[in-house]
Amino acid sequence: MTDSPRSGSHESETRSSEEGMLASLVAIVRFTSELRRYYLGVIVCALVTAGAGLATPFLIGHATDTIVDAVNSGSGVGVLPTLAMLALAILVMELVSTVMHNLGGYTGDVLSNRIRALLSTRYLDKLLRLPQDWFDSEMTGSIVSRLNRSITEVSNFMKSMSNTFFSMLLQTVAVLVISAIYYWPLAVLLAVVFPVYVWLTGLTSRKWQRLEADKNHHIDSAGGRFAEVVGQIRVVRSFVRERHELHTFTDHFERTHDTTREQSRHWHTMDVLRRGVLNVVFAAMYLLIFWRTLEGEFSVGQMVLLIQLITMARTPVEMMSWVLDTAQRAVAGSRDYFRVMREVEVPTPDGMPELPARPEDAPVLEFDDVRFGYGDGPDVLTDVTFDVRPGERVALVSESGGGKTTLVNLLLGLYPLRSGHIRIDGIDIAAMPHDELRRRVSIVFQDASLFSDTVGENIRYGLPDASQDEVALAARRANAGEFVERLDGGYDALIGERGLKLSGGQKQRISVARAMLKDASVLVLDEATSALDTRSERAVQEGLEELMAGRTSLVIAHRLSTIATVDRIVTLKEGHVDEIGTPAELAKTGGVYGELLALQRRGEDSYLNAYQTSR
Template sequence: MRSLGRILAHVANLWPWYLGIVICSLASAGTALAVPFVLRSVTDLVVAAVNTHAVDLGAVVRLAAVLLAFDLANTVTSNIGGYLGDNMAMRLRAGLSKRYFDKLLGLPQRYFDDELSGTIIGRLSRSITEITQFMQSFSNNFFPMLLTVGAVLVITAHYSVWISLLLLAIFPLYVFFTALTSRRWQRFERRKNAHVDQASGRFAEVISQMRVVKSFVQERREYSGFSRHYDRTVALTRPQSRWWHSMDVVRRGVLNVVFFVIYLIIFLGTARSVYSLGTMVMLVQMVGMARQPATMMSFFVDQSQRAVAGSRDYFEVLAQPSEHDWRHEDAPAPALIDADAPMISFRDISFGYGQGPDVVEHISFDVARGERLALVSESGGGKTTLVSLLMGLYRPRQGQILVSGHDTSTLGVTQLRAEVGVVFQEPLLFSGTVSENIAYADPDVADQQIRDAAKRANADAFIRALPHGYASVVGERGLKLSGGQKQRIAVARAMIKDAPILVLDEATSALDSRAEQAVQNGLEQLMEGRTSIIIAHRLSTIATVDRIVTMRGGRVDEIGSPAELAASGGIYAQLLALQASGRRRDRRRLKEFDITH
C-alpha cells in the first residue's frame, strides 16, 4: 500500500481528472443502482397482473421507458468516465516518463557506467507501463465498482443487516488472504524483472552493434544468451503462478461460501414472504453488483502487485543522487576569466572508479592559457580519466582541479562543461541531419555559421556532395557516413560550441592516413586560440604541442617540451626510438602505448 501511495502522491497534479472520473463514477453507479429498483417494480407489477388477470400496459411501458433511460444514462456517463480515465492514464504515462528522463539527465556518469543502456530503456517501458495500466484500470473500472458496492451495502442493510454485514466481510477477508500471497509473489516478480531487464539491455547492445555480431558470427551465442533470460522467467512463472492461483482458490472459495449464505438468506426470506418476488429480484441483482468487484479482485490485485513491483525500480532511479538540476542551469554562467591564473590546474589529484583502487595518484600540473599539452602513457594509464575529471563527469577522491583559478567542485557542472569542448576518439552522432548534429551545442545558430564551421573542419565539400547536402540524414550513430566524415562533423560541432578549453581524446586514432590528414587540418583550425589537451595516439600529433605530460602507473613521470623529452631517456624518448625501429617486437611495444606510426 505504501508503494501505491507513493504513486498517487507522485501524480497528485492529476486530481482534476480524478475528480471528473469520480463524478462520472457516481452518476454511473447511481444509474446502475436504479435498475434493480425498476426491475423490482416491473416484477411486482407483472406478478400482480398474472394473479389478477388485469394488466396495466401503460405502467409496464412507462417502467420499460424508465429502464431504458437509466441504461442510456449509464452508457453515456460510463463512457465519459472512460474517456477521462484514458486521458488521465496517458497524462500519467507522460508525467512519469518525463520525470524519469529528467532524473536520468541529472544523474552522474558513474550511474551510466554501471547500467546497460538497454536496461535503463527497458525499465522505463516496463515500470511505467505497469504503473499506468493499474491506474487506468483502477480509474475506469475498479473505482466505479467500489462506489457501487458502498451504495449496495447501504441499500441491502435496509432489507437485511446480515446480508450487508456478509457483503462487507468479503473485502477484509480478501485483503487478508491477498496479504498472505503478496510477499512471496513479489519475490518471484523481482527476479523475473531482473532477467527481463538484463535481456533488454543485451538486446539493445546487440542491435546497436549488429555489424560486430555478424562479423564474428556470434548470432547463435547472442540468441542463446537472450533466450536463457526469458527461459528463466518462464521457469520462475510456474511456481509464481502456482502459488498465486492456489491461494486464489482459497480466496475465491471463501467468497463462494459467503455468497452461498447470502443467497440462502434471500431465498428463505422470499419463501417465508418476508420479501416480495420483486424485492428478491432486486436483492439478487444488488448482490450480483457487489459480487462483480469481489470476483474481479484477483485481476486488480494482480495488476496492483505488478505496479508495486514496477514502481520499486522506478523509485529507485528517482532516489539516486543527482549531480545537478539541469533545468535551473539553462543559461550558462559567464566565461571564467582570470588572466593571472593557469587555464587548468591539477593539484594532487587521486581517483579510482567505484570501490576500486586509484587509477591516477597525486597528479599535479598546470596548463597555461592557449597552451597545447599532450598526455602520453601506456594503455589504461589514466589519460581519459583525467579528461573525465576535468569535465566533472566524476569527482576526485583527493585534490583539486581548477579552471581559470576556480575550483571545479564549487562550480555548477553546466558552467564547467560550457568551458570545455571535446572531440572524442569515436565520433558520437545522433540520428538526424548533418546540420542538426553540427548545431547540437546551439540549435538556434544561423545556417551560415554551420557552413563556416564545416568549412573550417574540412567537411563542407563532402557534405555538399551528399544527396540532400546539410539536410541529409546521417542515420543512427551516423552509420551512413565514413569514420573520417563523422569525425569532421564532430570537429565542426566543437567549433560551434566555441569553448575556451579543447580536449582531443585520440580524435584521429581510428582513421586512415588520408582521412586523418583531412581531420587534422580541421583540428588545427579548432585548436587555434584555445587551451588544448591532446590524448596522443600518433607521434606526429605529439610533435606539434608545446608540452608533453608522460604518465606511468597512474602517476606523472615527466613534463617537458617534445625536444626536452626526446633527450631525457623517458617514455617519449623510448617511443621515438621504437617508432624508428622496424622490428616487429618494437611495433608491438608501440601498441602498448596506443601509439602508431
C-alpha cells in the first residue's frame, strides 16, 4: 500500500522539524563555545558525582551480604570492623558527591551568568550593526522580550546539559554494563526502554514546539505593547485609553491561556503513555531480579545492588525527558534570537580612502543624482542634485513628506541609495566606514533624544573624552549654561528618561551643546526648533547661531523665519529638486518656497487682525 501525499508531507514535515531542532541546538552550543572551560568544570563535577553515586550500591550490597553471612553463621560481632569500614566508605562517597554536586552548582551559576552576559552583549552588538529599515518594522518591547526569553531558556538548557546529561550518560552506560555482567536480559530491557522513551518524547515535542511558537508570539506582542504604553503614558492618559490598553494587553495573555491548556494536556497525556511503558519494563526487571534471587542465582546483597542500580537507571530515563523538554524550550525560545543574529548587517568598508586633492572652495557636501525608495516601494527621491560649499548654510524646504528628513538619513548612511552618490569632502560616503562618516556629521534632531543620565554625560555623548571645562563651555555657547547651573546638582543632575525633568527648550539646548562639543565638519539641523514655543525657540536659536558660525550647515525647518539668514535654499517637490536660490530670489519665483512663505504671511496677518478685533 502506497503512502498518501498527505502522509508523505507529514513525514517530511517531521524530519524538517527534527533537523531544525538539532540545528538550533548545535547553533546554541557553538554560539557559547568560548565558555567551554565552565562547561568542562561542570561536566567534571557531574561525572565525579555520578561515579560516587555508582559506588554506593556496591558498598551497600557488600554490607548486605556481610550481614546475611554473619547472621547465618552466628558471628555477628566479628564483622563490625568490616561494616564500620563499609559505612565509612559510604560516608566518604556521600561527602564527595555532596561537595562535587555543590561545586558543580557554583560553576553552573557562574556559567549561567556568563551565558546571560554573552547573549546580551552579542545581541546588542548585532542590533547596533543592523540596517535602519530592520528597526522600522520592529517593536522595541518585542526586541527586549525576545532577548529575555532567549537568555532564560538557553541558559537553563546549557546548565541542564552540563549538569545532568554527562552524569546521566555515565550512569546509563555503567548500569547497562553491570547489568549485562550479572544477567544479560536486564541489559536488553534497559537498552530497549531508553530509545522507546526518547522516541515517545520526540513525538510529544513536535506539537509542543508549534504551540510554544504561537504562545511566544503573543507574549512578545504583549511585551512590545507594554513598552510602548509605558513610554507614551501621557498620551494614553490624555486620550483616556487606559482600559483599552489593559484590555489589549490582557487579551494577548488570554490567548496564551487556551494554547497553554492544549499544550499541557498534550504533554501530560503523552507523559502518562511514556511513564506507563517505563513502569511495565521496570516491573519486568524487578520480577527477573526477584526470580533469580529466589532461584539462588543472586545473593541478597547482589539483589539489593541490582535493585539500586535499576532504580538509578530509571532516573536517567526520566531525566532524558526533562533534558529534551529544556532543549525544546531553548529551541523555541532562541529561534527568534538566532533569526536576528542571522540578519544581514549593514556592509561597511574596512578602511578610509585617500582624501583627493581639491580646491579650497570645493563643495564639502554633494548630492549627485540621488535616487532612493524604502524597501520595494516607489522612489521617494529622484534625481536630487545640489552641493554645499565650505562655511555655507543651505536650507531644505518642502511641504510635509517632501523628502527632507529622508535626505538626512541618507547622508548618515542609514539607508543605501538606489542610484547616485553622496560625497563629503569629495569622498563617496559608500566608500567610507560608517563610524568615520558619522564622525564628520553633527546633527540636532527635532526630538532632543536625551538619555536617562546626567546633564554632563548627555552633553559629553558628543565627545566622550571631553573635560568638565569643555562640557561647561559647550553648554554656555549653546545658551544652556545658566539653567544647568541652577539645577540641583548642576552638570551632575539626573534628567530622567528622555530628559523628562527638563522643558522642551532646555532639552534642545542640551542637544545643541552635544552637537557643538562633537565639532564635526558638517552640521545638520533637522527641524531643531519646530516643537518649541517662541521664547524657547529664541533661546535655542541663539545657541544654533553660535553652533553654525563658520560651519558648513544643512538646515531643515518648517518655520521659514528660522532660515531667513541662510545662504541658499533648495526646494523639493514630489521627491526632486524644484528650485535652488537665495531666500530673496525664491521669494519672488512663486515656487514651493514662495507659496509656503505666502501661506505663512497670510496666517500671521489673520492672527494679527483677529487680535486687533478682539481688543
